Amino acid sequence: MVNIEDFIKRLEIILDYYGLNASAFADKIGVQRSSLSHLLSGRNKPSLDFILKILDVFPDVDLYWILNGKGVFPKSPGETYNPENKIAEVVNSTIPSPTQSDLIPEDLFTAANPATKPEEEITKTKENPNRPIYPNSGEVEKIVFFYKNGTFKVFNPN
Structure with a gap:
């Protein structure tokens, strides 16, 4: 100001x-x-x-x-x-220049240390057996796919 x-x-x-x-x-x-x-x-x-x-x-x-x-x-x-x-x-x-620790890994969906994180059990719903429900989570509102070319798509499962 x-x-x-x-x-x-x-x-x-x-x-x-x-x-x-x-x-x-x-x-x-x-x-x-x-x-x-x-x-x-x-x-x-x-x-x-x-x-x-x-x-x-x-x-x-x-x-x-x-x-x-x-x-x-x-x-x-x-x-x-x-x-x-x-x-x-x-x-x-x-804008500070990125350091090695600031860089995002190539694969965003791989856990950093998978041995320390136990797999959660996936169950199916009675209404739709093809739709998985993850324990301790709410309803999925939307899923966003990010592509390497900088574009994205939004998927609304409901």
């Missing part, structure tokens, strides 16, 4: 850095002057479109810095805004 008061302070830093007043800044990024006025007064919150317009017109502004104060302003020379790079950066920083 963006802290509006801090966002306004960072926006004012941008205005000072480029030597622009609010009207000139609004004209430069292509928004109505009243929109910027309402934003600077704290009446309105910034839209995604507003943020993206700032990033397009002012390449020295870092997305994370303007949103939450993390990062630097102005950006390092040579570092420009590229949405694909930013998305990859966020994904790589938030």
Whole structure:
């Protein structure tokens, strides 16, 4: 969540850095002057479109810095805004790379140590002798088959 008061302070830093007043800044990024006025007064919150317009017109502004104060302003020379790079950066920083223990085994249905898990007795129902019932379990709601190509099928036995 963006802290509006801090966002306004960072926006004012941008205005000072480029030597622009609010009207000139609004004209430069292509928004109505009243929109910027309402934003600077704290009446309105910034839209995604507003943020993206700032990033397009002012390449020295870092997305994370303007949103939450993390990062630097102005950006390092040579570092420009590229949405694909930013998305990859966020994904790589938030999703840890898998370790050997995190990997899923090839066969999901083989028990890790079958010698320690006794086989349960399977009984048949009186209504349908072809339908097995497993002890200590409820009715089967659905069965999902996952295929190696990433697709799946849902089977509802009822």
